[in-house]
Amino acid sequence: MKKPIMMISIFFLSMILASCQMADGNKTNGSNNGQIQEEKWPALKTVSGRKIIAELEQTTTDTKIRNEAFAKVKESEELNRGLFGKNTPELREDLGVQWIEAEAAMQAIEKIFGGHGGVNDVGVIFSENQSSGADQPGFWLGIKEPDEKVTEFVEELQKQVDEGKILAKYIYIFQSEFTQSENNELMDRVSAAVKKMASSHATPDRVSYGVSVDTITGTVEISHDFLTDKQKEAIQKQFPDHTFSITQEGRLVAGLGEADIEYPKKKITRTLSKEGAYVMSVSESSMLVVEATPMDFSATGGESNFYSAVSYSFPKADEKVEVGQRVLVEASGPIMESYPGQGSAKYVEVLPTYQPEKADLTEAEVVRQAIKQSKKEGGFVLAVSHIAFDVKTDQWKVEFTQDQDVFEVVVDDKRGELSDN
Structure with a gap:
């Protein structure tokens, strides 16, 4: 508004x-x-x-x-x-x-x-x-x-x-x-209609929407990620005396039988990248991802290397993604301001994993193994701050940042020595 x-x-x-x-x-x-x-x-x-x-x-x-x-x-x-x-x-x-x-x-x-x-x-x-x-x-x-x-x-x-x-x-x-009270009452009625449609979605717990009425114009504004064209028409017919502005936020939440994840056509890349976020842990219905690139808040008195982290609810996450992969996540609705943040993943894109020409392991495999080798415990989120392959020693070096602590884990580039997941 x-x-x-x-x-x-x-x-x-x-x-x-x-x-x-x-x-x-x-x-x-x-x-x-x-x-x-x-x-x-x-x-x-x-x-x-x-x-x-x-x-x-x-x-x-x-x-x-x-x-x-x-x-x-x-x-x-x-x-x-x-x-x-x-x-x-x-x-x-x-x-x-x-x-x-x-x-x-x-x-x-x-x-x-x-x-x-x-x-x-x-x-x-x-x-x-x-x-x-x-x-x-x-x-x-x-x-x-x-x-x-x-x-x-x-x-x-x-x-x-x-x-x-x-x-x-x-x-x-x-x-x-109109009056503001009339706008508020209208907003409540429209919200109830949209909520009913949301509850009928195949995955109602994943959809999000917002309803407001513009104080100046009286236009009913709806943002959503699940309404079909037929549902949008039905809402406007239910309130024929009002003007609507309906905006789709990102892609629509996947329905039954629709994919909510995309895998790369080329699984391997020879170029090291900091795009996206690392999957640091996975469960049956959720995953913790930590950004590969930190943000600098030192200008306003904050941390100079802050790694954003979010725990996303994501159905059958353990069947779709693996620890160590880099992903792009499109959220459904707001992210709760905690650390890590809490949200719902609408769509996930798995990015190609890095593998130098002379390396046996991939970046994802190395990160996964380095997390297991790490002796660091506690409630602080683990972030991958640097990763590199040394062709001379045939080893990978993974640098982790955990709260204010920075440490390194060395992983031998030998597929046979990878521990079980």
Whole structure:
């Protein structure tokens, strides 16, 4: 979901109030509520396709207080350290609106609507940023059926405009076609429909999906890795009054009889590679893989050689992969942030194993044997940090990293001396 910035202006407040009175006086018994609302709160103009029903008026040019607040934004440590991205004039303006106008608007919402809970029942709030593609930054308040609270909201913020604390141009008030509570209820109903389809999948424990409703557009957004075209059509027919955006994340989870693993056409490669992750252990229904290439987090105070590791659930893993192989894994759903991480493997690609021309053993066989020869025990994950074949000694050297400990294991290049799995 998107998070924009919001804006409001009360330039025609007297006009709005006058039109409210006229609408009341001209009501007929045949008028419905929607017509009454349109008469009470006519659109002053349209901005970004939204009907603006009230505005703030920039009544002063003395904005010293706002300027001082914006100066603090530009001097903020987070901005200058690049935590929000490249420090550009657009980003500075976006942050200024978020930290000044949006903050003032949220305080007014808390006072008048009772906070998020209260405003969610009558409308939506969001922010728009230039850094996210908006034409201008702004804080938006959308009300489905405007009433006197809109007037109170405008009056509350107009005081701050008059005092030079905020700028009117960054606040927008419009008539929304829906409320956040309605969006949440819609999201729950769609989620229930998708969940039912997920449970009917051949391997329901492996599929993943996400459902949300865009606060700004009201579009129902579904991400998934199992829905068929027929199921997608069925969902949209079940909710015909809503617009859908359905996105497939990666490949579809394999159904009955479909392969969830791919083996290389050429099993052997003469080129040593650090692509993928090593399979370090395998069970009937899971496998532990550790990346062959470490990541460097030293710039942010972390480890300089961090080997990512994930324990994946993978049906019949011991029949499909072997310890020592390098693999590429496509996960289904999120990876739990533990070490090693925890996740579900959707699809596995086994990579060619390295074997020098004069070597009898393959990289996968050597890694498998080196793990068995290692005397290192404990709960720390074992990572292959280096592997090399010495043709002169006819031996392989495998360097392991375990927590902060680095050690080497030597494996003779003799197939007959390989111990049993």
